[in-house]
Amino acid sequence: MSGNRDRTISVVLNVHREGALVLPSLASIAAAVAVAEARGFDVEVLAVADRPDVATRDALAGWTGCPLRVLEVDNGDLGRSRNDGVAAACGTWIGFLDGDDLWSSDWLAAAAEADLASGAPTVWHPEVNLYFGARPALMRHPDWDEPGFDLAGLVEKNFWTALSFARRAVYLATPYRANELANGLGYEDWSWNMATIAAGCRHKIVPGTSHAVRQKANSLGGETKRVAALPHPSDFADLLRAPRR
């Protein structure tokens, strides 16, 4: 890093027990870093390892594809670990990646350029997600400004995945809530999406970009569904009392 803070992107890779599957994610980060640096951005890469197993720790230790800082934490919770990544990051922006998922190589640069051109607090998402593994599918993210978009649907279904990109200030102002599955509260990403909107952020897509999300048999999402958890209560519902936007 050259220390150009205004154009620095912090990558936060959240890992747990992915083992060697961390390596394709790191390769994806390295490809995105190369594109971002070619377009004038500085990038730092931080892995937040929450109670990692030996295989995951070894995979991180053996990585040489790009400079990597590893922060080991003992949270047992993805929401808290994301907050730890935000606290440890140095950049103007943060981009999250989960330990076995992939970005398209233009993701970091295109998201940062979109944010520089935007005049309002915005959380950025890829245009499309490619789910691979057990049940392959494509899922298109909605854009805040697209015709027919209606926020009311967000109480029924989460619109955007957790692999977001925004200014660090956005993540500091609206930290993630811990999952409390035993209390029927989960979906740290869905809760966060609603909370950021309540705080005045828009959620938009970066055209042309994509993420690949690995489908796993035993995922946090699956467990959250199994216990029929709800997102955390937030002020988001207040917005629905206003006329349809």
Next chain:
Amino acid sequence: MRAAARLVSGLMRLPGLGGRTVARLRGFAWRLSGEGRTAEDEAARKARDVSARAAAARGLAEFRTLDPWFDETGLADVSGLKLRRSDRFGPVSAALRRAIADLHGVDHLVFFEAARLKDADDVAAGAEGRVALVATEGVCVVTSPAGPVVRFAEVLPRASEDEARLLVEMLIRAVVPRRITVVDRIARRVVERHASAIERNHRVDLR
């Protein structure tokens, strides 16, 4: 298309249909009706679908080179994959928006099933502040006695149990009443399932 939507809506009212069938028919009728979207919305949606598919195809080519195990998934191209949208605004969302508007400022929500209307009325008669009665059984009807006036608004005709449960969950969250009284099996299930979360924010009375 609107005539077709009316026909499907008519089918939905046939006796003996299960909740899931009714929900599917309602969604189908909603899409046919075009409610909540314009022709411009539809044209924009199709253009965005094309754009998303192209982005996915470009992404796939990269992902196959980044992940040595990717090809083991058998995913060689995206042309055969169904493209879903992650957002949803359908009849349930629309019903919820109407209900939230109807119930703005309510202090006390009473969820009841049709057979226990008298019990719900008794609760409402003794309640403080603004109280609303919400029936969830089969037909989801909101009764909003704002002061002495009782107003019925049909929110979601023949709601399935899943839909009714969702509406109960979301109304609790959106209206944020100080008190909740439950004389209804669907609402009871919701409140019991999320007891710790709900009881943290509301005073709850199960009857």
